Amino acid sequence: xxxxxxxxxxxxxxxxxxxxxxxxxxxxxxxxxxxxxxxxxxxxxxxxxxxxxxxxxxxxxxxxxxxxxxxxxxxxxxxxxxxxxxxxxxxxxxxxxxxxxxxxxxxxxxxxxxxxxxxxxxxxxxxxxxxxxxxxxxxxxxxxxxxxxxxxxxxxxxxxxxxxxxxxxxxxxxxxxxxxxxxxxxxxxxxxxxxxxxxxxxxxxxxxxxxxxxxxxxxxxxxxxxxxxxxxxxxxxxxxxxxxxxxxxxxxxxxxxxxxxxxxxxxxxxxxxxxxxxxxxxxxxxxxxxxxxxxxxxxxxxxxxxxxxxxxxxxxxxxxxxxxxxxxxxxxxxxxxxxxxxxxxxxxxxxxxxxxxxxxxxxxxxxxxxxxxxxxxxxxxxxxxxxxxxxxxxxxxxxxxxxxxxxxxxxxxxxxxxxxxxxxxxxxxxxxxxxxxxxxxxxxxxxxxxxxxxxxxxxxxxxxxxxxxxxxxxxxxxxxxxxxxxxxxxxxxxxxxxxxxxxxxxxxxxxxxxxxxxxxxxxxxxxxxxxxxxxxxxxxxxxxxxxxxxxxxxxxxxxxxxxxxxxxxxxxxxxxxxxxxxxxxxxxxxxxxxxxxxxxxxxxxxxxxxxxxxxxxxxxxxxxxxxxxxxxxxxxxxxxxxxxxxxxxxxxxxxxxxxxx
Amino acid sequence: xxxxxxxxxxxxxxxxxxxxxxxxxxxxxxxxxxxxxxxxxxxxxxxxxxxxxxxxxxxxxxxxxxxxxxxxxxxxxxxxxxxxxxxxxxxxxxxxxxxxxxxxxxxxxxxxxxxxxxxxxxxxxxxxxxxxxxxxxxxxxxxxxxxxxxxxxxxxxxxxxxxxxxxxxxxxxxxxxxxxxxxxxxxxxxxxxxxxxxxxxxxxxxxxxxxxxxxxxxxxxxxxxxxxxxxxxxxxxxxxxxxxxxxxxxxxxxx
Ligand SMILES: Nc1ncnc2c1ncn2[C@@H]1O[C@H](COP(=O)(O)OP(=O)(O)O)[C@@H](O)[C@H]1O
Ligand SMILES: [Mg+2]
Numbered sequence: 001x002x003x004x005x006x007x008x009x010x011x012x013x014x015x016x017x018x019x020x021x022x023x024x025x026x027x028x029x030x031x032x033x034x035x036x037x038x039x040x041x042x043x044x045x046x047x048x049x050x051x052x053x054x055x056x057x058x059x060x061x062x063x064x065x066x067x068x069x070x071x072x073x074x075x076x077x078x079x080x081x082x083x084x085x086x087x088x089x090x091x092x093x094x095x096x097x098x099x100x101x102x103x104x105x106x107x108x109x110x111x112x113x114x115x116x117x118x119x120x121x122x123x124x125x126x127x128x129x130x131x132x133x134x135x136x137x138x139x140x141x142x143x144x145x146x147x148x149x150x151x152x153x154x155x156x157x158x159x160x161x162x163x164x165x166x167x168x169x170x171x172x173x174x175x176x177x178x179x180x181x182x183x184x185x186x187x188x189x190x191x192x193x194x195x196x197x198x199x200x201x202x203x204x205x206x207x208x209x210x211x212x213x214x215x216x217x218x219x220x221x222x223x224x225x226x227x228x229x230x231x232x233x234x235x236x237x238x239x240x241x242x243x244x245x246x247x248x249x250x251x252x253x254x255x256x257x258x259x260x261x262x263x264x265x266x267x268x269x270x271x272x273x274x275x276x277x278x279x280x281x282x283x284x285x286x287x288x289x290x291x292x293x294x295x296x297x298x299x300x301x302x303x304x305x306x307x308x309x310x311x312x313x314x315x316x317x318x319x320x321x322x323x324x325x326x327x328x329x330x331x332x333x334x335x336x337x338x339x340x341x342x343x344x345x346x347x348x349x350x351x352x353x354x355x356x357x358x359x360x361x362x363x364x365x366x367x368x369x370x371x372x373x374x375x376x377x378x379x380x381x382x383x384x385x386x387x388x389x390x391x392x393x394x395x396x397x398x399x400x401x402x403x404x405x406x407x408x409x410x411x412x413x414x415x416x417x418x419x420x421x422x423x424x425x426x427x428x429x430x431x432x433x434x435x436x437x438x439x440x441x442x443x444x445x446x447x448x449x450x451x452x453x454x455x456x457x458x459x460x461x462x463x464x465x466x467x468x469x470x471x472x473x474x475x476x477x478x479x480x481x482x483x484x485x486x487x488x489x490x491x492x493x494x495x496x497x498x499x500x501x502x503x504x505x506x507x508x509x510x511x512x513x514x515x516x517x518x519x520x521x522x523x524x525x526x527x528x529x530x531x532x533x534x535x536x537x538x539x540x541x542x543x544x545x546x547x548x549x550x551x552x553x554x555x556x557x558x559x560x561x562x563x564x565x566x567x568x569x570x571x572x573x574x575x576x577x578x579x580x581x582x583x584x585x586x587x588x589x590x591x592x593x594x595x596x597x598x599x600x601x602x603x604x605x606x607x608x609x610x611x612x613x614x615x616x617x618x619x620x621x622x623x624x625x626x627x628x629x630x631x632x633x634x635x636x637x638x639x640x641x642x643x644x645x646x647x648x649x650x651x652x653x654x655x656x657x658x659x660x661x
Numbered sequence: 662x663x664x665x666x667x668x669x670x671x672x673x674x675x676x677x678x679x680x681x682x683x684x685x686x687x688x689x690x691x692x693x694x695x696x697x698x699x700x701x702x703x704x705x706x707x708x709x710x711x712x713x714x715x716x717x718x719x720x721x722x723x724x725x726x727x728x729x730x731x732x733x734x735x736x737x738x739x740x741x742x743x744x745x746x747x748x749x750x751x752x753x754x755x756x757x758x759x760x761x762x763x764x765x766x767x768x769x770x771x772x773x774x775x776x777x778x779x780x781x782x783x784x785x786x787x788x789x790x791x792x793x794x795x796x797x798x799x800x801x802x803x804x805x806x807x808x809x810x811x812x813x814x815x816x817x818x819x820x821x822x823x824x825x826x827x828x829x830x831x832x833x834x835x836x837x838x839x840x841x842x843x844x845x846x847x848x849x850x851x852x853x854x855x856x857x858x859x860x861x862x863x864x865x866x867x868x869x870x871x872x873x874x875x876x877x878x879x880x881x882x883x884x885x886x887x888x889x890x891x892x893x894x895x896x897x898x899x900x901x902x903x904x905x906x907x908x909x910x911x912x913x914x915x916x
Contacts, residue, residue, distance in 0.1 A: 266774050266780050574758045577719060577758060578819065579743045579772050581740070581743030
């Protein structure tokens with residue numbers, strides 16, 4: 001064996017890859033696709049829109065990157081194990097021919113090096129090209145006011161290279177271990193043996209239900225959007241694992257039950273397809289689980305972003321309850337200033353409106369004090385303002401006068417009484433101590449303030465301003481050096497007038513607002529374009545991700561059909577010799593429909609139905625509170641994706657048919 | 662009327678990308694009566710498999726015709742050819758052609774399943790055959806779990822289960838050791854004695870000696886035949902060997 005150098009081994013490795021074209025072309029194609037997918041997802045992290053639009057987006061996208069990374073690991077290990085199983089015979093032969101194990105390991109090393117370098121490079125180039133092209137196309141199609149740029153950064157490229165080098169290294173170790181611990185005779189026979197049923201499939205099945213139930217449970221019980229962000233990843237992870245286990249154990253269970261039923265099993269179509277699927281049950285199950293997971297991702301990505309876009313007008317109204325919105329931020333050192341401003345401005349805007357020949361149709365004015373703290377027993381304990389959003393209950397204290405003015409009610413409160421609203425409704429006591437006062441509570445609905453929905457919120461309507469002052473005095477006593485938030489005020493009003501008049505009016509008020517101290521003026525009309533362009537950006541990302549995952553689905557379905565086609569080809573030839581006709585081949589491929597088409601789509605739909613609550617919570621982060629929009633786009637996307645997948649399925653099953661026939 | 666009649670069969674293979682032609686069969690004429698056990702012998706490349714494939718309707722003749730029960734096979738419509746193959750012919754191949762994804766039982770039942778036979782009927786036919794062939798202990802195993810001889814017996818069972826008019830066997834002992842070959846040939850002989858017509862291709866004189874008649878094929882045509890008559894298997898084998906020696910020395914110039 002002297003003189004065997006690297007050149008020899010690398011030449012041999014190349015020759016092996018070439019002579020196993022039918023195995024390696026689908027393997028390389030799908031590796032390239034998944035690498036491209038990961039890279040594109042990672043590269044979105046550097047996207048300006050993702051970074052700047054919302055603080056939740058970078059988090060969600062990094063979760064997405066992790067999910068795709070996990071998916072990549074499973075996917076490549078799966079395709080690799082399939083390829084190497086097919087090659088057992090060939091590699092077993094090396095042993096018989098007298099090649100030492102370390103030599104075989106070396107050949108495998110070169111093979112892995114060639115395939116991994118080739119697929120990583122091609123995947124990156126494809127990602128760069130695809131990303132650019134696709135962003136161009138989407139910018140052209142969506143015609144958003146501002147284009148979204150595709151950013152090429154070095155970090156995502158680096159992550160991609162590292163991750164996939166690591167994955168391919170694992171496949172190498174796996175492949176070598178397959179041959180180091182096996183004897184050559186077994187290897188020679190290896191390919192023809194069916195897959196062994198995984199041990200303890202009942203336990204796997206129970207485990208899958210546990211994982212799925214846990215994941216679904218997180219979604220069903222999620223209390224608020226902030227915990228939705230932090231728990232979303234865990235839920236996704238659990239459901240992914242659960243899906244694999246479910247498909248592996250569940251499909252074996254079903255197939256075996258079908259096989260036991262002689263009347264079903266001993267019919268031409270079922271006979272061929274059931275036995276074929278049992279023969280490669282794990283491979284089959286993992287393939288289906290892959291499709292199912294990608295389908296879920298497409299549905300979630302598209303339906304959420306579509307909701308955000310379609311719901312733009314609604315969110316615009318949530319964010320800007322009036323055509324004109326003026327917010328005042330009081331100076332805690334000069335509390336009387338804001339009181340003055342508050343009264344003056346209301347009168348001023350009435351006048352301004354009249355000056356332009358318009359009328360105020362509706363005006364709301366509200367002063368409120370923001371407080372932060374926690375509800376312990378029957379007491380609201382202050383914490384220092386801005387001391388970590390998650391732990392705190394956010395409170396708004398409103399004077400009765402403003403509450404009555406706003407709601408048109410005429411409620412009276414005694415000195416120890418208050419109106420009370422709690423966002424999650426858990427505080428049901430009839431009294432509350434805040435500062436040094438005890439209030440008897442009367443519950444009210446939140447029909448007045450724009451609720452953010454992000455954190456636990458309480459609203460307390462107190463008899464008059466003096467209660468707010470004494471409350472703040474208690475806070476100062478407790479935290480002499482703590483930050484103090486002054487009284488705030490919101491004035492919102494609508495006017496009569498045409499769109500043009502309103503716009504001119506808003507421009508005028510905005511100009512004036514620059515001279516008002518600590519104030520912010522926002523006009524719904526002036527914000528609209530901006531709003532649509534940001535929400536269009538979401539849709540953009542959604543379509544992008546949807547397309548990405550759809551391409552993934554196409555490739556996996558294609559890989560599955562092609563590899564199984566080559567697998568089944570010989571079988572069909574033998575069966576044709578003993579009298580299988582073409583029509584029956586057609587029949588047997590048809591009876592796969594239920595598996596290949598319905599199963600992944602149905603399970604994916606169940607997944608997303610259970611994801612509904614947690615996704616709803618996440619959507620409130622982007623201002624969506626109208627469930628109807630979300631439900632409709634959700635149903636629409638599920639149907640649309642099912643249709644697309646149907647086309648994919650039909651085309652790839654034609655490919656399968658043309659291979660086996 | 663003969664069960665199987667082959668008239669002026671000719672087969673020319675044309676290479677796909679060149680004008681080069683191979684004449685696998687030039688003119689083949691012979692017939693097989695019902696209940697016969699006929700062996701066809703010839704060297705590798707003499708056209709045996711080609712002949713069998715045409716009889717099996719797996720391949721088309723260039724000219725000439727094969728008649729089964731007086732009906733020309735070339736007139737069978739494309740749509741019916743698979744059903745015809747399933748119900749009328751039984752096959753035994755050199756490399757077994759069993760399917761690894763089916764248990765032994767399902768492999769045997771395959772042609773019946775394809776013919777949509779009721780399950781009761783299938784099971785009723787299965788047991789006597791597997792018992793007869795001595796493989797009833799293995800019917801729940803898979804092909805990769807049994808020996809070559811057993812595999813070939815499974816293939817014979819699969820051929821028998823449709824109660825075919827004729828069994829076509831292509832080198833059935835080709836992949837077996839001598840003991841398994843012996844065993845298989847005894848089985849085929851027994852089946853024949855029960856009335857089953859068998860046409861077998863082989864280049865083993867030992868295997869051929871189990872049949873009642875041997876046809877010799879060379880350069881694409883039948884040029885000699887001998888009958889066993891009342892001879893024992895050993896005597897017949899000697900005669901086959903002699904024929905082969907004489908004939909091959911006569912044909913030496915061609916090699
Ligand atoms: N599909 C084919 N295409 C071209 N030539 C073929 C084909 N099949 C067989 N042949 C040729 O026909 C001749 C007879 O082959 P075959 O019937 O397989 O012989 P045997 O079975 O007796 O060994 C050989 O010369 C072989 O090369
Ligand atoms: Mg042959």
